[in-house]
Amino acid sequence: MGEIMTTSTLSRMFDSDIGWSFRQSWTARISTLILIALFAAALFAPFLATQNPYDISQLFLLDSELPPAWTDGGDPRYLLGTDQQARDLYSSILYGLRLSLVVGFASVALAAGLGISLGLLGGFMGGMVDGAIMRVADVLLSFPAILVALLVNGVARGILPPEQHADAAIWVMILAIGLTNWVQYARTVRGSTMVERQKEYVQAARINGVSGMGIMIHHILPNVLGPVLVIATINLGMAVLTEATLSFLGVGMPATQPSLGTLIRIGNEYLFSGVWWVVIFPSVVLVILVLAVNLLGDWLRDALNPKLR
Amino acid sequence: MTVLTVENLTVAFPGRNGVVNAIEDVSLSISPGEILGMVGESGAGKSMTGAAIIGLIEPPGRITKGKISLEGNRIDNLSPEAMRRIRGRKIGAIFQDPLTSLNPVLTVGDQLIETIQTHLKLTKPEARARAIDWLRRVGIPAPEARIDTYPHQYSGGMRQRVVIALALCAEPQLVIADEPTTALDVSVQAQIIALLRKLARETGVAVVLVTHDMGVIAETADRVAVMYAGRIVEVGAVAEVLTSPKHPYTAGLMASIPRIGPRPDVLAQIEGAMPRPNARPEGCAFGPRCPHRMEICGQKRPELSGTATKSVACHLTQGVPA
Amino acid sequence: MFGFLIRRIIQSVFVMLAVALIAFMMFRFMGDPVNSLVAENATTEERDAVRERLGLDQPMWVQYGRFVGRAATGDFGLSWRNARPVSTLLAERFPATAELVLVAAGLSLLLGIPLGILTALRPNSISAQSLQFLSLIGISLPTFVTGILLILIFSVWLGWLPSFGRGTVIDIGWWSTGFLTLSGLKALILPSFMLCLFQLTLIMRLVRAEMMEVLRTDYIKFAKARGLTNRSINFRHALKNTLIPVITIFGLQLGGLIAFAIVTETVFQWPGMGALFIQAVSFGDVPVMAAYLVLVSLIFVIINTTVDLLYAVLDPRLRVDTAKSAH
Numbered sequence: 001m002g003e004i005m006t007t008s009t010l011s012r013m014f015d016s017d018i019g020w021s022f023r024q025s026w027t028a029r030i031s032t033l034i035l036i037a038l039f040a041a042a043l044f045a046p047f048l049a050t051q052n053p054y055d056i057s058q059l060f061l062l063d064s065e066l067p068p069a070w071t072d073g074g075d076p077r078y079l080l081g082t083d084q085q086a087r088d089l090y091s092s093i094l095y096g097l098r099l100s101l102v103v104g105f106a107s108v109a110l111a112a113g114l115g116i117s118l119g120l121l122g123g124f125m126g127g128m129v130d131g132a133i134m135r136v137a138d139v140l141l142s143f144p145a146i147l148v149a150l151l152v153n154g155v156a157r158g159i160l161p162p163e164q165h166a167d168a169a170i171w172v173m174i175l176a177i178g179l180t181n182w183v184q185y186a187r188t189v190r191g192s193t194m195v196e197r198q199k200e201y202v203q204a205a206r207i208n209g210v211s212g213m214g215i216m217i218h219h220i221l222p223n224v225l226g227p228v229l230v231i232a233t234i235n236l237g238m239a240v241l242t243e244a245t246l247s248f249l250g251v252g253m254p255a256t257q258p259s260l261g262t263l264i265r266i267g268n269e270y271l272f273s274g275v276w277w278v279v280i281f282p283s284v285v286l287v288i289l290v291l292a293v294n295l296l297g298d299w300l301r302d303a304l305n306p307k308l309r
Numbered sequence: 310m311t312v313l314t315v316e317n318l319t320v321a322f323p324g325r326n327g328v329v330n331a332i333e334d335v336s337l338s339i340s341p342g343e344i345l346g347m348v349g350e351s352g353a354g355k356s357m358t359g360a361a362i363i364g365l366i367e368p369p370g371r372i373t374k375g376k377i378s379l380e381g382n383r384i385d386n387l388s389p390e391a392m393r394r395i396r397g398r399k400i401g402a403i404f405q406d407p408l409t410s411l412n413p414v415l416t417v418g419d420q421l422i423e424t425i426q427t428h429l430k431l432t433k434p435e436a437r438a439r440a441i442d443w444l445r446r447v448g449i450p451a452p453e454a455r456i457d458t459y460p461h462q463y464s465g466g467m468r469q470r471v472v473i474a475l476a477l478c479a480e481p482q483l484v485i486a487d488e489p490t491t492a493l494d495v496s497v498q499a500q501i502i503a504l505l506r507k508l509a510r511e512t513g514v515a516v517v518l519v520t521h522d523m524g525v526i527a528e529t530a531d532r533v534a535v536m537y538a539g540r541i542v543e544v545g546a547v548a549e550v551l552t553s554p555k556h557p558y559t560a561g562l563m564a565s566i567p568r569i570g571p572r573p574d575v576l577a578q579i580e581g582a583m584p585r586p587n588a589r590p591e592g593c594a595f596g597p598r599c600p601h602r603m604e605i606c607g608q609k610r611p612e613l614s615g616t617a618t619k620s621v622a623c624h625l626t627q628g629v630p631a
Numbered sequence: 632m633f634g635f636l637i638r639r640i641i642q643s644v645f646v647m648l649a650v651a652l653i654a655f656m657m658f659r660f661m662g663d664p665v666n667s668l669v670a671e672n673a674t675t676e677e678r679d680a681v682r683e684r685l686g687l688d689q690p691m692w693v694q695y696g697r698f699v700g701r702a703a704t705g706d707f708g709l710s711w712r713n714a715r716p717v718s719t720l721l722a723e724r725f726p727a728t729a730e731l732v733l734v735a736a737g738l739s740l741l742l743g744i745p746l747g748i749l750t751a752l753r754p755n756s757i758s759a760q761s762l763q764f765l766s767l768i769g770i771s772l773p774t775f776v777t778g779i780l781l782i783l784i785f786s787v788w789l790g791w792l793p794s795f796g797r798g799t800v801i802d803i804g805w806w807s808t809g810f811l812t813l814s815g816l817k818a819l820i821l822p823s824f825m826l827c828l829f830q831l832t833l834i835m836r837l838v839r840a841e842m843m844e845v846l847r848t849d850y851i852k853f854a855k856a857r858g859l860t861n862r863s864i865n866f867r868h869a870l871k872n873t874l875i876p877v878i879t880i881f882g883l884q885l886g887g888l889i890a891f892a893i894v895t896e897t898v899f900q901w902p903g904m905g906a907l908f909i910q911a912v913s914f915g916d917v918p919v920m921a922a923y924l925v926l927v928s929l930i931f932v933i934i935n936t937t938v939d940l941l942y943a944v945l946d947p948r949l950r951v952d953t954a955k956s957a958h
């Protein structure tokens with residue numbers, strides 16, 4: 001594990017306002033703990049899992065549809081039971097969690113990158129460019145995110161030949177979710193940019209023939225970092241949910257590379273035959289993940305809100 | 310008989326470091342038809358006193374000592390329902406900002422009629438006629454037409470007139486006017502003050518006029534009470550208090566009013582600032598800033614002494630040179 | 632007021648044209664329609680003939696114009712999946728989705744507003760705090776998980792309610808309704824409840840926040856100072872001010888209900904437009920996707936405009952009056 005931060009930076013963070021607020025809020029502490037645990041589980045999935053559920057050679061079909069280890073008929077080798085293909089549910093959940101998080105983070109990164117760039121562009125250039133970007137943003141906002149994501153998904157499927165659907169699924173998902181969520185970043189950054197643009201140092205730079213953009217970014221970023229962080233956190237929860245929903249609907253991650261949502265879909269088909277564990281356990285993990293992210297986002301928003309200080 | 314008697318009123322707020330008294334040992338009385346001014350800086354406790362009288366202290370603040378009597382009957386310990394019946398009917402209130410005092414989605418008429426019908430046993434048409442009458446009395450032109458209009462269709466001065474009508478329409482004995490002119494244009498201020506004075510004389514209602522503006526007091530009030538750091542430091546007839554203030558704080562206030570005179574001077578001011586409720590000094594709260602400070606001022610708090618019409622809380626019981 | 636309406640309509644037309652453009656682009660660039668209409672070994676002349684017949688040799692803007700013209704009459708051609716007219720497919724499925732969404736919307740208001748008021752008036756009571764906590768879980772729970780849980784509890788374990796289909800429906804002209812039969816109504820319960828949950832928590836939190844804000848205003852303080860009854864203050868003075876923004880946000884979120892219906896219809900195998908759309912996305916059936924997009928956009932645009940108008944009706948401050956104001 002690399003040294004991400006020195007102890008002095010950490011202690012400085014801890015002593016700051018945010019650190020104090022963090023120590024006050026038990027929801028923030030628990031959420032962070034849960035998230036760290038989940039991230040670690042996803043990161044170390046290959047080490048923590050008891051098998052690689054996608055490697056057919058590791059599956060014994062006789063072991064399919066086994067209930068969890070602590071119930072009647074359970075097998076201690078398969079902690080949470082197995083599905084119809086004899087895949088170990090515990091391992092599948094770990095890998096599925098990994099996928100859900102990867103898609104979540106990547107789409108947030110895409111949305112943030114896109115949104116911040118467009119916000120800077122619109123705010124700096126103003127005029128028609130800004131107008132066009134804002135118009136698109138408005139139209140996009142008036143549609144529910146899921147619809148836009150589905151549409152992008154559908155278009156991608158139409159363009160790609162069917163054989164490539166499964167492999168490209170993860171990229172399509174990241175693209176689809178990222179494209180729907182950039183607006184909030186854009187608006188925040190645009191606002192800050194427009195404020196900065198009026199300032200004298202920008203005019204001075206322009207007179208000197210230097211583009212004010214570089215200096216502006218230097219000034220803008222510290223201001224928007226807080227709000228962007230809040231948006232990103234809340235967005236992460238939404239992204240994970242959207243991915244899960246798309247996968248559940250059958251247009252997300254395929255059964256060969258299942259995310260938590262796909263697992264739930266697979267489990268749903270066998271609900272009536274009494275195989276409840278394939279649905280319940282991935283659902284529980286998903287809900288805990290999103291709940292923790294939302295709680296953290298809520299706390300972060302209150303902590304960074306200057307009006308509440 | 311007095312309309313209102315307040316005796317040793319103390320309002321406390323529990324804070325992080327213990328209990329803080331917003332106002333302490335406040336005593337005053339008002340006679341029917343009298344206009345009593347209450348002046349002081351922001352935070353001195355004038356609005357809090359008014360809120361205590363009408364029973365609208367924001368929780369967690371509460372009255373911890375003293376009593377309030379209206380026409381001889383105690384009102385500070387009534388049940389919420391009993392207090393509600395008194396509000397509007399016996400004690401009215403006018404607040405500072407006419408813009409936000411009126412409900413934007415109800416017509417002026419609706420708000421008036423409802424207030425009238427809540428307290429007086431009148432039918433709807435009778436109440437409506439009363440409402441129109443009140444609008445006319447406060448100087449709204451064409452009241453029959455305007456009664457069904459909304460507050461946003463009125464200007465600031467007109468809105469405050471409506472507010473006054475609302476405060477008086479249930480015919481209370483006492484009205485607490487908390488900074489009624491502060492949010493208005495200067496030209497409109499004079500009109501509203503004149504209106505208040507006229508209505509007070511006409512209806513015989515007593516008025517507690519809370520303000521930080523000495524000019525308004527001078528024009529309108531009969532007596533004035535000066536508050537400092539949660540206590541009353543001087544009470545007396547307006548003319549007397551203004552021309553020969555007994556308390557050094559009052560004297561300082563008078564001196565700091567800019568005057569148009571032959572010699573433009575440096576503006577006089579009182580050094581220092583009023584202490585916060587949780588940082589009041591021992592002895593007299595004004596002591597640290599007082600030009601006539603004596604040894605005893607830092608040790609023992611001066612009590613309000615004198616008559617109801619003229620009293621002062623100061624160890625210097627002689628008059629202060631103006 | 633009239634000018635406002637005209638402006639909104641023009642704006643809406645522009646939005647629709649933009650949406651139609653996207654739909655048109657989808658048609659043009661996804662797959663080659665000619666391929667599905669000619670044999671594999673067709674000659675170039677035959678392909679050209681088909682191309683000409685479909686009008687694909689015309690300049691882009693002409694094709695777009697024709698597309699818009701056809702779309703305006705509801706003609707989106709044939710579904711690529713089952714070769715039936717898209718408009719017929721949508722018309723068949725529309726009533727199912729419409730009934731579902733209407734019931735869900737009604738439920739969310741019927742339950743959300745009173746619960747929101749309760750939590751606003753008694754913020755520290757146990758019921759209020761547990762409701763707050765539940766609502767936080769509500770927005771974190773994926774809708775399909777809730778649906779599956781509902782099925783698990785009420786269908787699989789208790790066996791009270793059906794878990795798929797609409798039950799028996801009755802055709803009234805072009806519409807098919809499930810309201811008139813017992814099995815139809817029973818079938819509606821679980822899906823509409825699932826659909827309304829997200830909206831319900833949203834409304835509850837919104838009403839709570841708005842009402843608490845309103846109760847802090849000066850005019851409420853003044854109303855208390857006038858000795859008005861608590862009932863009047865809470866339900867007449869405060870509520871009206873609270874509901875105005877709530878109603879408008881509710882209207883704007885209505886579009887979300889239509890979109891979430893997609894998930895609900897999938898979970899409960901409800902034969903509505905949403906299920907149709909998912910099948911189209913899965914298959915890459917462009918005509919259906921495009922038609923759904925245009926139809927839903929139209930609905931959104933109508934809802935948004937109606938909400939704007941409603942806001943003006945409800946809030947007297949927004950009405951442009953001819954009455955003169957006094958000075």
